[in-house]
Amino acid sequence: DGGITQSPKYLFRKEGQNVTLSCEQNLNHDAMYWYRQDPGQGLRLIYYSQIVNDFQKGDIAEGYSVSREKKESFPLTVTSAQKNPTAFYLCASRTGSQETQYFGPGTRLLVL
Amino acid sequence: AQSVSQHNHHVILSEAASLELGCNYSYGGTVNLFWYVQYPGQHLQLLLKYFSGDPLVKGIKGFEAEFIKSKFSFNLRKPSVQWSDTAEYFCAVIPPGGGNKLTFGTGTQLKVEL
Secondary structure, three states: OOOEEEEOOEEEEOOOOOEEEEEEEOOOOOEEEEEEEEOOOEEEEEEEEOOOOOOEEOOOOOOEEEOOOEOOEOOEEEOOOOOOOOEEEEEEEEOOOOOOOEEOOOEEEEEO | OOOEEOOOOEEEEEOOOOEEEOOEEOOOOOOEEEEEEEOOOOOEEEEEEEOOOOOEEEOHHHOEEEEEHHHOEEEEEEOOOOHHHOEEEEEEEEOOOOOOOOEEOOOEEEEEEO
């Protein structure tokens, strides 16, 4: 069953803590993306990766970090430097140069 | 700043009413255009897309959109909505030289009442 999985579904972060959100895809897609969704603001790009071992900052990368050691995995770390982390985080992947991005189910991050 | 605008933030319609959601973008040159939908509790999924060719694009579930280059618009339409169309709708654009990065509008929350 192909698709994009994100875990956990809900994640709680304490002040000063780093947390990591998982994104895995078995679609054999080359490119992967992380977005943040806030009410009334749509989706904003945090980081993206076109190939393994390479990634670029999106529009709101401050306070986040990523890695792309494997084609199927693109974890996102929300660091303590991110002062407003409460949001819904969406991972997406794409293959080809003009193909559609497919989205995972999302992780909701809440601050305790 | 260059952007994607969705002017209707909340829309409430009765079943069988016609729908048109506006989307405007401010990029010059060739763009790729998308409409995504997010049903309550579900994944964001593609409704339709436009890359080139016929500017009237048909998507899933009876939705269509028309690309009007002179107006920088890509409005979403459906002749007769159903209660199950209640969802949030996002317009998105890959701008010229955008490196396949999607820029999203702020979304329109559609509620269809019985």
